[in-house]
Amino acid sequence: MSEKNIIQITDLTKVYGDGVKIKALDNVNMTIGRGEFMAIVGPSGSGKSTLLNMIGILDTPTSGTITLDGVDITKASEKERSKMRNQKLGFIFQYHHLLPDFNAVENVMMPLLINGIKPTNARAKAHTMLKEVGLGERINHKPRQLSGGENQRVAIARALANSPEIVIGDELTGNLDSKTSEKIYELLRKLNREHNQTFILVTHDEQMAEKTERIIGLVDGKITEDKST
Amino acid sequence: MSLARALESRNQVIFSVYELFIAIRHLRSRRRQTILSILGIGLAVMILMVSQASMVGFTEELYKKTVDNMPHVTVEPKSDEDYIYLYRSLAYDIREIEGVTGASPVLSGQATFAYKDTSRNVLMQGILVKEHNTVLHTEKDITEGSFRDLEVTHKSVILGDSLSEKLDVKVGDTLDATFPEAKPTTLKVVGIYDSGTPQDETLAYVPLSTAQHFFDNSNVANSILVRVEDPDYAQPIADEIDAVGYQASSWMETNPEILQMIMIEGLSNFIILGMIIVIASFSMVSTLFMVVMEKTKEIGMLMAMGVPRRSILTIFLLEGGIMGLIGPVVGVLAGIVVSLYLGSITMDIGEEAYGGVSTFPFVVRTKDAVMIVIFTFLLNLVAGIFPARRASRLDPVEAISSE
Numbered sequence: 001m002s003e004k005n006i007i008q009i010t011d012l013t014k015v016y017g018d019g020v021k022i023k024a025l026d027n028v029n030m031t032i033g034r035g036e037f038m039a040i041v042g043p044s045g046s047g048k049s050t051l052l053n054m055i056g057i058l059d060t061p062t063s064g065t066i067t068l069d070g071v072d073i074t075k076a077s078e079k080e081r082s083k084m085r086n087q088k089l090g091f092i093f094q095y096h097h098l099l100p101d102f103n104a105v106e107n108v109m110m111p112l113l114i115n116g117i118k119p120t121n122a123r124a125k126a127h128t129m130l131k132e133v134g135l136g137e138r139i140n141h142k143p144r145q146l147s148g149g150e151n152q153r154v155a156i157a158r159a160l161a162n163s164p165e166i167v168i169g170d171e172l173t174g175n176l177d178s179k180t181s182e183k184i185y186e187l188l189r190k191l192n193r194e195h196n197q198t199f200i201l202v203t204h205d206e207q208m209a210e211k212t213e214r215i216i217g218l219v220d221g222k223i224t225e226d227k228s229t
Numbered sequence: 230m231s232l233a234r235a236l237e238s239r240n241q242v243i244f245s246v247y248e249l250f251i252a253i254r255h256l257r258s259r260r261r262q263t264i265l266s267i268l269g270i271g272l273a274v275m276i277l278m279v280s281q282a283s284m285v286g287f288t289e290e291l292y293k294k295t296v297d298n299m300p301h302v303t304v305e306p307k308s309d310e311d312y313i314y315l316y317r318s319l320a321y322d323i324r325e326i327e328g329v330t331g332a333s334p335v336l337s338g339q340a341t342f343a344y345k346d347t348s349r350n351v352l353m354q355g356i357l358v359k360e361h362n363t364v365l366h367t368e369k370d371i372t373e374g375s376f377r378d379l380e381v382t383h384k385s386v387i388l389g390d391s392l393s394e395k396l397d398v399k400v401g402d403t404l405d406a407t408f409p410e411a412k413p414t415t416l417k418v419v420g421i422y423d424s425g426t427p428q429d430e431t432l433a434y435v436p437l438s439t440a441q442h443f444f445d446n447s448n449v450a451n452s453i454l455v456r457v458e459d460p461d462y463a464q465p466i467a468d469e470i471d472a473v474g475y476q477a478s479s480w481m482e483t484n485p486e487i488l489q490m491i492m493i494e495g496l497s498n499f500i501i502l503g504m505i506i507v508i509a510s511f512s513m514v515s516t517l518f519m520v521v522m523e524k525t526k527e528i529g530m531l532m533a534m535g536v537p538r539r540s541i542l543t544i545f546l547l548e549g550g551i552m553g554l555i556g557p558v559v560g561v562l563a564g565i566v567v568s569l570y571l572g573s574i575t576m577d578i579g580e581e582a583y584g585g586v587s588t589f590p591f592v593v594r595t596k597d598a599v600m601i602v603i604f605t606f607l608l609n610l611v612a613g614i615f616p617a618r619r620a621s622r623l624d625p626v627e628a629i630s631s632e
C-alpha cells in the first residue's frame with residue numbers, strides 16, 4: 001500500500017437483515033489518497049451512508065477489509081476503534097447532532113477532552129476552530145439559540161477539532177438552503193486546502209458534487225463510476 | 230494492593246474529566262427530574278435515619294432499664310457441687326478478666342420475715358456491699374437509710390419498698406427471720422430501696438456473713454454476679470468462666486427476650502425501610518432509563534466522536550452515583566434534624582412497653598449516618614448499572630439515526 005493512500009477498501013460487502021437479505025454494499029474496492037476532496041453520489045438506498053459508516057468505523061462490514069492510515073480497522077479492538085474515531089476521523093451529519101446541553105465552544109471542545117487534552121487548552125483550540133468556521137462571536141450559545149447553518153458550522157468545527165486526517169460528511173448540507181450550502185462547501189474546500197485533510201462527502205446535489213475533485217457513483221451497492229474532475 | 234494502585238496499574242482513573250462534565254450537564258439539563266429523584270431517595274433515607282435513631286434510642290433505654298440493672302454474667306457452682314467454695318479467689322480471678330468491671334459473690338435463699346403479726350416469704354441475698362455496688366449499683370436505689378450500714382451493722386437488712394409496706398416496717402425496726410433448717414435470727418432494717426421492679430416485693434439484702442450464718446454454711450456463696458464494661462460482650466466472658474468449670478451464663482442466656490425484642494424490632498424496621506429505599510432507587514433508575522432514551526442520538530454522536538463504550542457506561546454510572554450520593558447525604562442530614570427535633574419532645578409510649586420503657590430519646594449515631602449513606606449509595610450505584618449498560622450497548626449508527 002502506498003504512503004499517499006489513506007484509505008484502502010478491499011472486497012467490502014455489507015449485508016443487512018436476517019431473513020430477507022439486503023446487500024447494501026456489494027464487493028466494493030477503492031483507494032482514497034491523502035488530502036483528496038471527493039464526493040459519493042447515487043440514488044437513495046444505493047449504499048452511500050453504509051459505505052461512509054464503514055469508513056467512519058461506526059459499522060462493521062460483513063466481509064472485506066478497510067485499512068485506514070495503514071491500520072486494518074476490521075481487525076482492530078473496540079478500544080483502538082474508538083481511539084481512531086476520536087483522532088483520525090471527523091464526522092458531519094445531515095443534522096448537526098450537537099450536544100444540546102452544551103454551548104458551541106463546549107461542543108467543539110468535546111473531541112479534544114475525549115482525546116485527553118486539558119480543558120484550558122481544549123477551550124483555546126475550540127475557540128480557534130470556531131473562528132476558522134466564521135463563528136468566533138457566538139461561542140457561548142447553545143445549539144437551540146443558533147440557526148441551522150450556524151449549528152452546522154459548529155459541527156464542522158467539532159469534526160475538525162482533533163485535526164483528523166479524514167473528514168466524512170453525510171449530506172451535511174441537506175438541511176440548508178442553497179446559498180448557505182454553497183458557503184459551507186467553500187469553507188470545507190478552504191479547510192481541505194489549508195490542512196490537507198481528506199474529505200469524503202455524500203451528496204444528492206449534483207452541482208455540489210461537481211465542485212469536488214473526484215466523484216464516485218454508487219448504484220445498488222456497487223461502484224458504477226469513479227471520475228476525477 | 231490498594232484500589233488506587235490497582236487502577237493506576239491499569240493506567241486508568243475512576244473517571245475522566247469529560248465523563249464527569251457530561252454527567253453533570255445531563256443532570257443539570259433535566260433539573261426537575263434530577264431534583265425529584267434526589268428528593269425521593271433523600272426522603273426514604275430521612276425516614277430510615279429517623280427510624281434508626283429511634284431504634285437506637287429505644288434500645289439504649291431498654292438496656293438502661295433492664296440490662297444495666299441485671300448482672301451481665303451469673304456464675305454458679307460447678308455442676309457436681311452445690312456451692313462455690315472458693316468464692317473469694319474466684320471473684321478475684323474474674324475481676325482480672327479483661328472487660329470485667331465488677332464481681333460480687335452472693336449467697337441467697339428463701340427466708341420468712343416476720344414483724345409483729347405479719348410475715349412474708351422473701352429471697353434473702355447475702356452480699357458484700359462494696360463488691361455488690363460495683364455490679365448492680367443498688368446504692369442509687371436506696372430511698373431511706375443507708376446501703377453502707379449493711380456493712381457496718383451486723384445482722385442488718387435492706388428491704389424493697391413494697392416489702393417494707395407489706396410488713397409495715399421502717400428503718401430502725403427489727404424483724405425476725407426464720408426458715409426450716411435455718412438458724413432463726415433477728416435483722417435490723419437499715420435501709421429501704423426502690424428499684425421500680427417486681428423484686429421490690431421479694432428481695433432483701435443482708436450482709437454475706439449474716440446469710441452464711443443463717444443458712445448455716447460459712448465460707449460459701451451460691452453465685453457470683455459479674456458486671457462487664459460492654460454488655461454486648463458478656464457472652465465471651467461467660468464462656469471464658471465456663472471453661473474453668475463453673476456454670477456461667479450471660480444476660481443474653483438468662484433474659485433472651487430482651488435481645489429477641491431488639492432483633493424483631495430491628496428486623497421489621499430494616500425490611501420495611503429497606504423496601505422504601507429500594508423503591509426510591511427504582512424511581513431513580515427509571516429516570517436514568519428515560520435519560521438514556523432521550524439521549525440516544527447524543528450517545529450515538531459521542532460514540533462517533535470516539536467515546537468508548539466503557540466511558541458511556543461510566544457517564545451514566547456517574548449520573549446514578551451523583552444522585553445516589555446527594556440523595557442519602559441530604560436525607561441523612563434531614564433525618565438528623567428531624568430526630569433531634571423529635572428527641573426534644575418527650576414521647577410517651579405507654580406503660581405496657583417492655584421493661585418499663587415509657588419514654589425514649591432519639592439517638593443519632595455517626596456510625597448509622599455513615600452506614601446509611603454508604604448503603605444507599607452502593608445500592609443506587611448497582612441499580613444504575615442497568616440503564617448505564619443499556620446506554621453503552623447502543624449501536625452508534627442506529628442511535629444517531631434514531632428519532
Ligand SMILES: Nc1ncnc2c1ncn2[C@@H]1O[C@H](COP(=O)(O)OP(=O)(O)OP(=O)(O)O)[C@@H](O)[C@H]1O
Nearest residue numbers: 016017022024042043044045046047048049050051
Ligand atoms: N440497519 C439497517 N437494516 C437493514 N437495512 C438497512 C439498514 N441500513 C441500511 N439498510 C439498507 O441498505 C441499503 C443502503 O442504505 P443506505 O442508507 O446506505 O443508502 P443511502 O445511499 O445512504 O440512501 P439515502 O440517499 O436515502 O440516504 C438500503 O436498501 C437500506 O434500506
Ligand SMILES: [Mg+2]
Nearest residue numbers: 048049050170
Ligand atoms: Mg444516506
